Amino acid sequence: MNLEKVIFGFFIVLAATLNFGFFVGDIDNPVHHDVYELFAAIVVNLIATVLKFGDRTHIGAIHLSTSLVADLQLIAAALVWSYGTQVVGAGLTPETTAKVVSLSGGALFANVVSMVILIAETIMQKR
């Protein structure tokens, strides 16, 4: 067992699960989507991205790119959330919620791709 692999897999899966946790629920119902979960998803996604730095294989490159996509989507979601609640000041309206959740849905897709790559890589291992 390789500790590095454990940490790597842990963060990738955690990024996907947190993202999924935030995503599930009615798309425009603010009660179903907790902002703390979004925060946690962003942080874990960023850590997962940094963990993928410096892998020069082809699979490593795809890993990094999917992670960057997820980061971009989640940060966009956070920006939309900040704009809706702080700048406009109307609180979490159904429209804002729908926008934030759909952006995080995009990130979820990228995270699922990341997971699939991880699983494929694991299956390809001979030992």
Place this chain on the structure above:
Amino acid sequence: MNPDVQESTFFLALRRMRAPLITLILIYAVSVLGLTLIPGIDAEGQPTRMSFFHAFYFISYTATTIGFGEIPNAFSESQRLWIILCIYLSVIGWAYSIGALLALLQDRNFQNAVRVQRFNRVVRRLREPFYLVCGYGETGQLICRALDQLGMRAVVVEVDEARVSQLDLHGHSADIPALAADARQPEILKLAGLTHRCCLGVIALTNDDNANLAIAIATRLLAPELPALCRAETAETATNMASFGTRHIINPFDKFGRYLALALNAPAAYHLLEWLTGVPGTPVVPHRDPPRGHWLLCGYGRFGKAMVSALEQEGVPVTIIDHDPPPDDAQRHWVRGDGTGVPALLEAGVRNAVGIAACTCEDMSNLSIVVTARELNPELFVVLRQNLQANQALFDAFESDFTVVPSKIIARECLAILTTPLLAPFLWQIKQRGESWASTLLDQLTERFGWQAPTVWSVRVDAGQSPALLNWLTQSHREAALGDLLRDPHDRSRELACRVLYLKREDGSAAMLPHRHTAIQAGDQLLFVGRAVACGALELTLNNENALDYVLRGREIPGGWVWERLARLHGGPAQSSGGTKTNRAIARSP
């Protein structure tokens, strides 16, 4: 260093930034999360919690030590307690990250990786023809300086970093990309542009014969059409190089041996050769001719062997002084001993000798030998081998007849091959024509151009080098006499300070010193000797149709469509354009 390793160094560097970056992310996350969870008080004194937006804003300016104060409301005591912790955490986090980044930038491998990348980028972006020079020692420096003066680009690969950093100090007019790496590795040669489409040739000048051999092999296999100029100091390497078709193998000792043989045999031809192949602009001092008679030679190494064979070929008897003479060589006269000592010199017959050659690989021994020998016999003709440029002052102080500097010989030979391929057949002709012919030509040339080494260049009548002349000959079907071509394009009554030495026709026929009425044909190759100014002026004539017309016919053709029409209407010489300059030129022309 292998480029593969270079790349992985780069990734390793990125990997090393992982820990600091994750630390920073975690510190920010913990700080922001804490700040949103800890209860605060709003403007009305009601308990409230900070939003993520404000928390991230606050942590961002606090962690970067900007510190705008407590925004949006004054903090509660529990928030302040948490902030104290955050401030220290973030300072530690940033200190760690920046420290790691600086350490990375200082890292030798990382710097090397960056340097290789930059070098590779510069080489890839080169859009001018260039030569790949391997080895920036004394010879490499001479070659690079000369190439720079000739307006040609070079790319340098040198194993010694100190020499590469010297390159910046040498003040070339064009930038010379240089890499401190081992040129024996084919990957390095590729990085340096061996397979680049603008690469004109490879010059292998390292002081290691094996490295030169490796470069020659790599060139032959990776870029078979490129000419490779390789230095070879042993006969074995030279044969090895020749076996797989290296086009130019330069053995400085062998080369000098042949020079000496020529100087013994035909002094004027030798002087002419030296004058023609000198570094342009440097004075060529005619020295006394080597006498025939009994010669002494100290040090039977690579150079010694070449000298002995050259002297014996000319039928000059040689006595060799060496530490360990071969036991079974009865043909030659050997003296065992040290050439720096009087007894050995006396035993070898220094008092009756006419010349001495100090050929050891130690500069101090060589100087010591010739100083001692001159004291014993002041009339001696001295051939002195200089190994290091650093000892130049000492060798200048001692007035030898020949100072053999291998680096200079190689540089001269390389330049002659690169810049003027026609020079070799001409020099061969010099040796064939005999002494009196060479002597007459040398007198003519030095009377006209002085004893400064002239500029020697060659021109081919084709679309690349002389489009205007080619157009004149093929499109207009007119004649161009050599003498007219060599008039000054600014004032055709004057002749350019140059002379054609050799003319090679496309059908393979050739003419030495062609007459001024010789008609030039398309595809001709001409070898010129003269001043650098004349080279520039001739280039103008060959490239510019107006200048060519003026030079050949004494009139200026009008530029532009309207003037051309007007001129055609008038018929005859176009005096309508050009104004006073044309008139003046016509008035002056004979």
